[in-house]
Amino acid sequence: MAVTAPNPSSSSFSSSRSCSSSKESTTIVLPVRDYDLAATLDSGQAFRWRPAGHTWSGVVGRRWVRLTQVAGGIHAETAEPVADWQWLRDYLQTEVDLDVVLKLFPDDEPMRSAIAACRGLRVLRQDPWECLASFILSSNKQIVQIRQIIALLCERFGEPLNLPPTAIHPTTGGNTGSFCFPTPQCIVAATEAGLRACKMGFRAPHLLAAARRIADGQWDLERPRYLPLAEARAELMYLAGVGGKIADCVLLFAYGFDSAFPVDVWVERALRRLYFQRRRPTAKHLRSFAATHFGPHAGYAQQYLFHYMRTKLK
DNA sequence: AGCCAGGCTTGGT
DNA sequence: ACCAAGCATGGC
Numbered sequence: 528m529a530v531t532a533p534n535p536s537s538s539s540f541s542s543s544r545s546c547s548s549s550k551e552s553t554t555i556v557l558p559v560r561d562y563d564l565a566a567t568l569d570s571g572q573a574f575r576w577r578p579a580g581h582t583w584s585g586v587v588g589r590r591w592v593r594l595t596q597v598a599g600g601i602h603a604e605t606a607e608p609v610a611d612w613q614w615l616r617d618y619l620q621t622e623v624d625l626d627v628v629l630k631l632f633p634d635d636e637p638m639r640s641a642i643a644a645c646r647g648l649r650v651l652r653q654d655p656w657e658c659l660a661s662f663i664l665s666s667n668k669q670i671v672q673i674r675q676i677i678a679l680l681c682e683r684f685g686e687p688l689n690l691p692p693t694a695i696h697p698t699t700g701g702n703t704g705s706f707c708f709p710t711p712q713c714i715v716a717a718t719e720a721g722l723r724a725c726k727m728g729f730r731a732p733h734l735l736a737a738a739r740r741i742a743d744g745q746w747d748l749e750r751p752r753y754l755p756l757a758e759a760r761a762e763l764m765y766l767a768g769v770g771g772k773i774a775d776c777v778l779l780f781a782y783g784f785d786s787a788f789p790v791d792v793w794v795e796r797a798l799r800r801l802y803f804q805r806r807r808p809t810a811k812h813l814r815s816f817a818a819t820h821f822g823p824h825a826g827y828a829q830q831y832l833f834h835y836m837r838t839k840l841k
Numbered sequence: 842a843g844c845c846a847g848g849c850t851t852g853g854t
Numbered sequence: 855a856c857c858a859a860g861c862a863t864g865g866c
Contacts, residue, residue, distance in 0.1 A: 667861040672849050728847030733863080770863050792861070 551608035553691070557616060558600040561625040563647025565596070570834045572651055572780045574661055574674045575681070575708070584694060586681075587618050588654060589707055591688050594619075606689045620649050628785075628824045637801035638828065641835040648834055650827055651780060655748045656741065657708040658781035659763070662773045663733050672726075677708075679725035684709035684717055714738035733768025740766065751782050759784065779826040788817045788825045797836040 568576040568583050576585040582595040592615065595602040603615055616622055625647070632638045664680075665673045685706035694705075714722070715738050722731035740746035746766065751759035759782060763774035775789035790798075790813060798813055799806075808816070821828040 663863095665861095666863050667846090668848080669850060669861065672847090672861090675849085676847095723847085726847065726849095729845090729863080729865095730847085768863065772862065 551610045553606070553608050554602065554604045555609070555612050555615075556597060556600045556602050557612065557619065557621045559619075559621040560599070561647050562596070562601065562619075562621065562649060563645070564594060564601060566645055566648040566834055566838075567619075567651065568594075570648060570830060571670050571837075572776075572830070573653060574670070574677045586688065586705075586707065588614060589686075589688065590614075591690055591694065591705060593694065604691070606691045606694070617652050620652050623649070625649070628827050631822050631824050632828050632831075633820055633822060637797075638831070640801075641828075641831040644839045645831050645834045648831060650785075650830055652783055653781045654708070655751070655777065655781040656711060659737065659748075659766075659769075659777050660708070660714070660734055662776045662780075663737060663766075663768045664727050664730050665776075666730060666768065666770075666773060676725055676727050680722070680727070681706040681708055683721070683725060684713045686713070711738040711741040715742045730768060733766075737766050737768065751778070756784050756786060760787075775826075779829075785827060786818075786823055786825045788814075788821065788829045790814060790817065790829075791833070793833050793836050794829055797832040797840070800836075800840065801832070 564583065565578070565581075568585070569578070573585070576583045582593055584591070584593045586592065590609075591606045593604045601619065601621065603612070629642055629646075632642065661673070661677055664676050668676070685708055688705050688707060690705050709717075714734060717735070719731050719735055722734060725731075727734065737746070741748055746762075751762055754762065756778065759778060760771070760774045763769050763777055764771065769777075772789050772791055775787045778784040778787035779789060788794075790810070795810075795813060798817065799808070802816070802820075817825060817829070
């Protein structure tokens with residue numbers, strides 16, 4: 528199995544990027560090619576993005592953001608002026624050269640089809656806590672329901688955010704997506720009943736327990752970054768409510784382990800259908816196949832299979 | 842091992 | 855139209 532530590536350069540806080548003389552602004556165009564914004568924001572890796580036409584509004588960290596795919600890049604708008612946009616480049620991973628990733632995919636028919644269908648799909652680099660909490664809440668839920676739970680959680684327990692007047696929706700009253708994702712400290716201050724009221728059911732005690740461990744310092748959100756994949760995975764699985772699949776999601780979507788390969792039902796279906804036809808591999812066999820077959824960017828390949836299966840193969 | 846725990850979507854009838 | 859199955863995890 529490839530044990531690939533996160534590539535520091537792809538989460539770079541590039542020292543060459545001077546911001547000493549940069550002006551503050553509420554808009555920017557991040558230049559990028561090979562980027563399918565809609566596929567990326569709507570492929571089950573993040574749950575707070577809302578489409579309105581061809582623009583997407585959401586929250587990254589403590590900032591409300593509206594994104595639009597434009598010729599040559601991604602147009603971004605924030606509510607408050609920004610001097611240094613590196614946080615958004617990191618989140619969207621616009622500095623990753625997709626060609627390099629796709630060239631290392633296995634050269635087989637299923638991957639060629641998936642690339643043809645989803646080219647431009649990216650893996651985001653999300654905040655570890657939001658990602659961990661979101662995927663604890665994802666267990667045994669479908670994407671629409673996960674979005675609902677997280678929207679309720681943010682409205683009820685997250686800090687309100689500033690919005691530009693243009694973001695106020697005339698019919699809904701406009702506070703959708705205008706809350707921070709609640710910090711561990713916010714969650715700790717909640718009760719299990721209050722969390723259950725966000726429709727998360729049996730996941731409530733898991734979320735609360737994880738928040739407590741993190742808030743009181745027993746579990747360090749930064750530690751997995753510096754561990755080999757297998758150890759980082761074990762750390763995550765030490766938390767209640769985090770099994771192998773959810774651990775792999777957090778490793779891939781937050782910590783940048785490109786070789787982490789989450790296998791959910793959709794990916795399992797894709798693997799069975801595209802690589803195993805009518806045979807019946809065990810889950811263990813599928814995992815070992817995935818670990819050896821898809822190379823250093825297996826997680827990226829997984830995202831392509833996932834999106835391809837959901838949007839094109841059904 | 843097999844069942845249960847929210848609740849919403851999907852698929853079969 | 856209805857009703858069962860699926861979903862990913864941990865605890866019993």
